[in-house]
Amino acid sequence: MQLLRLRQLHNGVFVRLNRATVNMIRMVEPYVTYGYPTRDTLKALVYKRGHGKVNRQRIPLTDNSIIDSTLGEHGISCVEDLIHEIWTVGPHFKEANNFLWPFKLSSPLHGFEKKRHPFNQGGVWGNREEKINALVKRMN
Known part of the structure; x- marks a missing residue:
């Protein structure tokens, strides 16, 4: 879980999909949910909960000078x-x-149901594909 930078409950990160990360996600699948967010979801997360890592300090992204x-x-300004x-x-x-600190999300509105089952069987963990956006919206 630490290789994916998921050290706390309800943390969120972005991961480049390749063979190594897919294997890591398969190993931790009963403990995480994942999917393919839209650009709007990404934008909402960064603007509302985005923090940058400057000298190992967690700095809120209040202005562009921190990023620049x-x-x-x-080339990212x-x-x-x-x-x-x-x-x-x-x-x-x-x-x-790596500049972005892992997103600290809230508990989802109205909680989770069927925590013991994978998403494709009506549970909450596993691959949600595009339905991850609804969950992130509830937790943002």
């Missing part, structure tokens, strides 16, 4: 550039994603 000073050499880099999984995805 940290990620300026990679504002929040919209950061969102675009993560959404398109661009060449500087790793730097942009």
